[in-house]
Amino acid sequence: MKLLYLSFALLLLSGALRTQTAPRLVRDINPGRADAYAEGEAVNFRGQVYFTAESATTGRELWKTDGTTGGTTIVRDLLSGPGGSNPQGLTVAGDRLYFAATTPEAGTELYVSDGTRLGTRRVIDLYPGPESGLDDTYVHTFGVLGDVVLFSGQNEEDNRELYRTDGTAGGTRLLVDIEPEFMFSRGSFPRDFHSGEKVAYFTASEPDFERQLYRTDGTAGGTVRITTSGATTFGLFVESLTVRNDSAYFAAFNGANSVDLFAVGPVSPRPRLLIDFPAPGLQIRTFDGNRNRIAFLGDRMIFAADLGDGPELYTSFGTLASTQLLVDKEEFPFITYSPQNFTVRGDELFYTDATPGTGIELWRTDGTPEGTFAVTTMVEGRGPALGRANYLYEHLGSLYFGGQLDGASGERELLWSTGRPGFKQRVGDPNEAIPADPENFVALDGDLLFFASTPRRRAGVVPYRRRRSAHGYPRRHYRRQLPGAG
Numbered sequence: 001m002k003l004l005y006l007s008f009a010l011l012l013l014s015g016a017l018r019t020q021t022a023p024r025l026v027r028d029i030n031p032g033r034a035d036a037y038a039e040g041e042a043v044n045f046r047g048q049v050y051f052t053a054e055s056a057t058t059g060r061e062l063w064k065t066d067g068t069t070g071g072t073t074i075v076r077d078l079l080s081g082p083g084g085s086n087p088q089g090l091t092v093a094g095d096r097l098y099f100a101a102t103t104p105e106a107g108t109e110l111y112v113s114d115g116t117r118l119g120t121r122r123v124i125d126l127y128p129g130p131e132s133g134l135d136d137t138y139v140h141t142f143g144v145l146g147d148v149v150l151f152s153g154q155n156e157e158d159n160r161e162l163y164r165t166d167g168t169a170g171g172t173r174l175l176v177d178i179e180p181e182f183m184f185s186r187g188s189f190p191r192d193f194h195s196g197e198k199v200a201y202f203t204a205s206e207p208d209f210e211r212q213l214y215r216t217d218g219t220a221g222g223t224v225r226i227t228t229s230g231a232t233t234f235g236l237f238v239e240s241l242t243v244r245n246d247s248a249y250f251a252a253f254n255g256a257n258s259v260d261l262f263a264v265g266p267v268s269p270r271p272r273l274l275i276d277f278p279a280p281g282l283q284i285r286t287f288d289g290n291r292n293r294i295a296f297l298g299d300r301m302i303f304a305a306d307l308g309d310g311p312e313l314y315t316s317f318g319t320l321a322s323t324q325l326l327v328d329k330e331e332f333p334f335i336t337y338s339p340q341n342f343t344v345r346g347d348e349l350f351y352t353d354a355t356p357g358t359g360i361e362l363w364r365t366d367g368t369p370e371g372t373f374a375v376t377t378m379v380e381g382r383g384p385a386l387g388r389a390n391y392l393y394e395h396l397g398s399l400y401f402g403g404q405l406d407g408a409s410g411e412r413e414l415l416w417s418t419g420r421p422g423f424k425q426r427v428g429d430p431n432e433a434i435p436a437d438p439e440n441f442v443a444l445d446g447d448l449l450f451f452a453s454t455p456r457r458r459a460g461v462v463p464y465r466r467r468r469s470a471h472g473y474p475r476r477h478y479r480r481q482l483p484g485a486g
Contacts, residue, residue, distance in 0.1 A: 029063070029072070030055045042442045042449060043090045045097045046115050049444050050075070052087050059084020062099065064115065067447060075113060076120040079103050087111070094147035096167050098123075100134050107132035110151065112167045124169040126153050135160055135189060143193030143200040145218045150175070150200055152190040159187025162204070164218060175216070176223045178204045190214070192238045196246035199266045203238060211236060213250070213271075215264070226264050226271060227252070240282060242294040249274075249294050249301070251282035259283035261294075261303070263318070274318045280306050295342040295349050300367045302326075302349050304339040311338035313353070315367045326365055326372040330355045339363070343392040343399065350375070350392055350399055350419065362392070362401065364419060376403075376417060376424040393441035395448045400427070402438045414438045414450075 030053070042051040047066070054060035058077045061084055065072040078085035078101050085101040092098075097113045106125050109132065113120035126133025135141075135152035143150035153163035158174060165172040178188035188204035195201075200218075203211045204225075213236060216223040227236065237259060240251040246266035254260040257279035264271035282293075282305050295302045301316050310331040316323035337354035344350075347366060354360040358374065365372035392401045399419055402412035414427040441450040 029053050041090065041440045042451070043092055043097070044442055044444055045092050046095075047445070048115065049442055049449050050090055050097060050113075050115075052090075054084060056082060058082065060086050062087045062090075062101075062113065062120065065449075067444070075115070076117045078111070078120070089141035091142040091144060091149065093142075093144045093149045093167075096147075098142060098149050098165075098167070100141060102132070105130060108134045110134050110149075110153075110165065110172070123165060123167060124172045126163075126172070127155050131156075135191070141191075141193070143202060143216075144195045145198070145200055145216075148218050150190075150193060150202070150216065150218070154187065160189050161187050162190045162202075162216070162223065175218075176220045178214070178223075179206065192241070194241050194243045194248070196243045196266070199246050201241065201243060201248045203236065213241075213248070213264075215248070215266070217266075224269075226269070228270070237282065237293075240293040244296055251293070261316075275316060275320050275323060277305060277320075278307050280308075282306075293340075293342070295344055297344065297347055297349060297367045302342065302365065302367065306338075311336060313339045313351070313363075313365065313372065315365075324369070326367070326369050327363075329353065330357070332356050341392045341401075343394050345394045345397070345399070345419065348419065350394070352392065352401075362399070362403070362417060362424070373421065375419060375421055391439045391441065393448070393450070395441070395443055396446065400438070400441060400448060400450070412438070 042049050044050075045064075048064045048071070049066075050062060050064045052060055053063045053074075055074075058074060059079060059082045061077055061079075062075040063073065064075055078087075085103055087099045087101045090097060090099050095114070097115065099111050099113075100108055101111045101122075102108045106122065107127065107130050109125055109127075110123045111121065112123050124133075133153055133155060135154070141151060147166060149165050149167070151163055151165070152160055153172075153174070154160040155174075158177065159179065161177050161179070162175045163172065164175045178190070188206070190202050190204045192203040193200055198217060199215050199222075201213060201215050204214050205211050212225050213227040214223060215226050237251040240249075242249045247263055248271075249261065249263050250271075251259050252262055254262075254273060254276065258277050259281040260273060260277050261275040261282060262271040263274050282303070293303060299317060301318065303314055303316070304311050305314050306312070309328075312328060313326045314323055315326055332354065337360065339351050339353045341352045342349060349365050349367070351363050351365070352360055353363045353374075355374075362375045363373065364375050392399055394400075397418075399417045401415055401417075403415045403424070404412060415424050416427050417424045438450045441448060443449075
């Protein structure tokens with residue numbers, strides 16, 4: 001397997017909506033040309049941004065930044081030396097930051113931080129010794145209900161089941177044993193947590209190895225299975241799961257070929273069928289990772305579905321009769337691209353879609369056919385898929401994403417748009433084309449931070465800063481770099 005190693009730079013960028021200027025270096029986290037290899041989503045916690053980064057002396061550990069040189073520091077070196085504890089799953093619950101970290105003596109366990117060195121500690125060695133008590137295999141590692149964190153845990157006596165914690169050893173306990181031990185079972189392996197305000201949804205395995213959807217209010221009595229054997233590992237489309245007002249919306253097989261839309265409320269015993277689609281329905285493929293596939297504009301749902309003519313964008317109020325095609329665009333003859341990267345701005349939804357003539361571009365809808373159209377053409381007059389966009393993020397009314405203005409390099413760089421038809425612009429010096437491939441955006445006050453790549457400098461995770469302009473808000477971002485690029 002060929003592995004891709006990335007090094008990152010943290011940058012602070014300022015500029016008005018009319019002017020975007022280049023950043024300056026804040027701090028070189030891993031000096032020289034070595035990779036810093038920071039990855040995963042950064043989070044805003046207590047007015048600073050927390051992320052993972054690797055240096056030659058500490059390995060990969062938890063870092064934080066306020067956008068200044070002195071304010072970009074390692075939080076704590078949990079595993080002394082260059083090995084690193086590899087923090088993952090950064091999750092904010094109440095006034096604490098939770099994550100999984102690994103050490104030789106304790107394996108992978110749950111950690112908590114208040115942002116200080118002394119306040120960053122292991123919650124409990126759930127499985128004493130080098131065995132791991134925490135399952136950090138999947139993206140949605142933790143669920144959050146107020147100050148309580150839900151996770152998949154295991155001790156020396158129980159299988160891997162649903163646990164809860166308040167950040168203290170005494171407040172960490174088994175919540176419910178979903179699959180009592182039998183034969184060769186190792187537990188139900190809860191995962192795919194999606195949290196509302198009062199309930200959280202997750203999946204767990206049954207004794208017959210089917211994965212079902214569960215709901216919990218944080219109590220043993222309030223933890224219930226809500227799908228039946230019809231929604232199995234192959235039938236439940238977890239990537240479609242969206243929680244709104246403590247209700248869950250998701251796609252699942254409802255017969256031999258059709259993938260239909262279901263919903264379940266915070267106290268409903270079973271999900272209800274909302275829309276029974278013709279095949280293949282919601283059985284579509286996207287490239288935006290584990291992001292929600294269903295968006296809401298008020299009570300109006302927006303989603304992509306294939307009703308026999310390829311994936312298109314639809315709107316619905318929850319019934320087949322109210323389901324309406326928003327745009328019937330030209331499809332590629334041999335490949336399929338579905339509407340994705342849903343990003344809501346007020347009463348508008350922005351997303352990416354593709355046609356043979358323009359490639360992948362930024363689109364916009366207000367939930368009506370006449371209000372659905374392509375906003376940008378990244379590469380003028382180019383062929384299929386030369387214009388690309390990924391990971392849309394709305395910040396202070398503007399949209400930020402990776403795309404191409406010049407099809408020659410084949411690389412994405414940081415672009416922004418007001419959402420007006422035809423408007424798109426580089427962030428930074430328009431005379432200096434720097435491939436960026438931005439992703440994992442996070443807002444900090446009036447600034448915008450994200451991970452991105454630059455082939456021009458291998459400097460590890462290095463912060464840059466650009467002062468606030470006279471025309472608007474400053475914006476920050478991370479930059480990442482491919483090894484060997486000169």
